[in-house]
Amino acid sequence: MEKENTLFGVKEIARRANVSTATVDRVLHNRTGVSEKTKKRINDIIKELDYQPNILASRLASKKIITLAILIPEVSEETDFWEAPLNGVRKAEAEIKQYGIQTLIFFFDLNNKDSYVQKAREILELDVHGILIAPSFVTETQEFAKECNQRKIPFVFIDSDIPELKSLSYIGPHLYKSGYVGAKLLTYRLQPDKKVLIINISKEIDNFNYEAIEEGFRAYFSDNQNPNEIVRIDIHETDYQSVARHLTYVFHLNKDIGAAFVTNSRVNTVASFLKNSHRTEVSLIGYDFVKDNVKYLENNVIDFLICHRPEDQAYRGIMALYQTLVMNSSVSKLSYMPIDIVTKENYEFYQN
Amino acid sequence: MEKENTLFGVKEIARRANVSTATVDRVLHNRTGVSEKTKKRINDIIKELDYQPNILASRLASKKIITLAILIPEVSEETDFWEAPLNGVRKAEAEIKQYGIQTLIFFFDLNNKDSYVQKAREILELDVHGILIAPSFVTETQEFAKECNQRKIPFVFIDSDIPELKSLSYIGPHLYKSGYVGAKLLTYRLQPDKKVLIINISKEIDNFNYEAIEEGFRAYFSDNQNPNEIVRIDIHETDYQSVARHLTYVFHLNKDIGAAFVTNSRVNTVASFLKNSHRTEVSLIGYDFVKDNVKYLENNVIDFLICHRPEDQAYRGIMALYQTLVMNSSVSKLSYMPIDIVTKENYEFYQN
DNA sequence: CTGAAAGCGCTTACAG
DNA sequence: CTGAAAGCGCTTACAG
Numbered sequence: 001m002e003k004e005n006t007l008f009g010v011k012e013i014a015r016r017a018n019v020s021t022a023t024v025d026r027v028l029h030n031r032t033g034v035s036e037k038t039k040k041r042i043n044d045i046i047k048e049l050d051y052q053p054n055i056l057a058s059r060l061a062s063k064k065i066i067t068l069a070i071l072i073p074e075v076s077e078e079t080d081f082w083e084a085p086l087n088g089v090r091k092a093e094a095e096i097k098q099y100g101i102q103t104l105i106f107f108f109d110l111n112n113k114d115s116y117v118q119k120a121r122e123i124l125e126l127d128v129h130g131i132l133i134a135p136s137f138v139t140e141t142q143e144f145a146k147e148c149n150q151r152k153i154p155f156v157f158i159d160s161d162i163p164e165l166k167s168l169s170y171i172g173p174h175l176y177k178s179g180y181v182g183a184k185l186l187t188y189r190l191q192p193d194k195k196v197l198i199i200n201i202s203k204e205i206d207n208f209n210y211e212a213i214e215e216g217f218r219a220y221f222s223d224n225q226n227p228n229e230i231v232r233i234d235i236h237e238t239d240y241q242s243v244a245r246h247l248t249y250v251f252h253l254n255k256d257i258g259a260a261f262v263t264n265s266r267v268n269t270v271a272s273f274l275k276n277s278h279r280t281e282v283s284l285i286g287y288d289f290v291k292d293n294v295k296y297l298e299n300n301v302i303d304f305l306i307c308h309r310p311e312d313q314a315y316r317g318i319m320a321l322y323q324t325l326v327m328n329s330s331v332s333k334l335s336y337m338p339i340d341i342v343t344k345e346n347y348e349f350y351q352n
Numbered sequence: 353m354e355k356e357n358t359l360f361g362v363k364e365i366a367r368r369a370n371v372s373t374a375t376v377d378r379v380l381h382n383r384t385g386v387s388e389k390t391k392k393r394i395n396d397i398i399k400e401l402d403y404q405p406n407i408l409a410s411r412l413a414s415k416k417i418i419t420l421a422i423l424i425p426e427v428s429e430e431t432d433f434w435e436a437p438l439n440g441v442r443k444a445e446a447e448i449k450q451y452g453i454q455t456l457i458f459f460f461d462l463n464n465k466d467s468y469v470q471k472a473r474e475i476l477e478l479d480v481h482g483i484l485i486a487p488s489f490v491t492e493t494q495e496f497a498k499e500c501n502q503r504k505i506p507f508v509f510i511d512s513d514i515p516e517l518k519s520l521s522y523i524g525p526h527l528y529k530s531g532y533v534g535a536k537l538l539t540y541r542l543q544p545d546k547k548v549l550i551i552n553i554s555k556e557i558d559n560f561n562y563e564a565i566e567e568g569f570r571a572y573f574s575d576n577q578n579p580n581e582i583v584r585i586d587i588h589e590t591d592y593q594s595v596a597r598h599l600t601y602v603f604h605l606n607k608d609i610g611a612a613f614v615t616n617s618r619v620n621t622v623a624s625f626l627k628n629s630h631r632t633e634v635s636l637i638g639y640d641f642v643k644d645n646v647k648y649l650e651n652n653v654i655d656f657l658i659c660h661r662p663e664d665q666a667y668r669g670i671m672a673l674y675q676t677l678v679m680n681s682s683v684s685k686l687s688y689m690p691i692d693i694v695t696k697e698n699y700e701f702y703q704n
Numbered sequence: 705c706t707g708a709a710a711g712c713g714c715t716t717a718c719a720g
Numbered sequence: 721c722t723g724a725a726a727g728c729g730c731t732t733a734c735a736g
Binding site: 009022053 | 730
Binding site for chain 2: 715
């Protein structure tokens, strides 16, 4: 089969408008140097023909290469969580590099605000066309976003959102609902006289994600008139010894804890504690498909992991930038990821 | 930023081999009419330079359009399940039609083997380049596959697999493991003295998927020395009245059924029965994210739905054909989908 | 403000 | 068995 006599292209538009294809191209890309009159004439024809540019030809002919910057935490000793988004970026890049798109990845240290600021500054010096950001620090991101907006550089947030910063898109979990799901799973088989423990382990005091999760978690309890009492604890040190010390104390005060919910990926530390203190009958739920967590899933110490497809988030984030920069098509402002439930039985097929 | 002085292309290969680019092109695509000697010389250079063809240029220049046929069940009154794969096909097509790829979709009637055979024949008359199949009927698919192999037309199976037919790839659930997950969820909070009911509702006698699911389901019980007794029932009529009649009888015989597992998407019929007969305390699990099922998820009649991302299956199936036909890259023979767990709390974010 | 011409990296029909 | 030339649908640098 042969290609049909192709749809109307720039040539046909040029012919009808009585101009050269160069001028059509100028209009197509909103470049300056075309009289209003000609511009209107050409735009009318474009609309009339419902012209669809051939992206292959466009990217092949173009000499410009489009650069996307990625600002995400580095994969650390502490967690390999950020490996997944990294893979998502790489997957997307492999698919679109033919189109003359390049990615530059900047890693910051999650325990170091300055490194975030520093890398953000480096990106701005580079004059890139679009940015993918995991906005871990609110105030710092506000400034960064402001600068990007001034320069008209589109940016996409993944993993967590900071609304009202005029990001092109947020692609990540609905944290409130995610906590809600956690509560459902945690109480699904829980005796009414047992207590539920919420554990937040985080060095950062201003962890804004945690709150939405806990709110959703508690909402499930009130929506369902759940009788279980909720106890909560904040632990601001992440090492095992500190966590174990705090938990020992909580379990000492509350003899009848039947289930624990950890608001982030540090659930493996809690799992380790439960195992060491022979409390594996406590149901345990936490976040993220990282190696250390899966180990305890296998062990039956963690019952469920809640995951939000981090690889996909990054992949789709890059694609959203590609859509706007290359395809000139619009992307949705808000894209909530599925709230995946991972267990011992299904984790082997889970693809982040 | 400008494109770097691009990597080596056909021109450079031609120059080094002292031939024209036409000859290089012939070798690149394994066309006849090149002497062994020249061919070898060119191939050596290709290897040496690690030549990567520019797909954009290739597809832009080529006049051939690649046609993919899709053979899937029609969306029926009975189920809108097949809407999802259809969307997956459309999504894939939108992404690659620029490359000169066309899809032709053929729908058959799941309750009519002949329609499957008929559509398969139509496809073969059309001389397409690749095929995506939901292989609902074993014997008929065997013949079809044989013919495709003879003609060297690659085909991909989705939704269910028939091994040993030399498909390019299978993209779909691991049914055994999927049943295993179902058993876990069903027994998670079940009292040991309760019975578990497996329900298979299907007109077709030779439903080969069902067996793998039940096997996995039972395997969970033996692996975990689960004490619950298993009862099973096959229902070969799909209308509500027939199903209700059979179920009434089973529940009459077994007073202590605490949970029911439906091996396919007809779980909504069972949900309807449980609701009507005021047995909603029975835990209920079944398959597929279809409207009728979600309704009962909302109602708390269905506890969990197990889903295998049918949209993604089709999307990836088309992409696999694209990879082989256009990109000339290899795809994995077996691609198991995640076994997703959908509940009342997380379904709103589920994306098939 | 506008156009003619060359070119992006391939493929193809034709001629020999 | 092989090559010269045209062309795919755009973009660009240059000239006016």
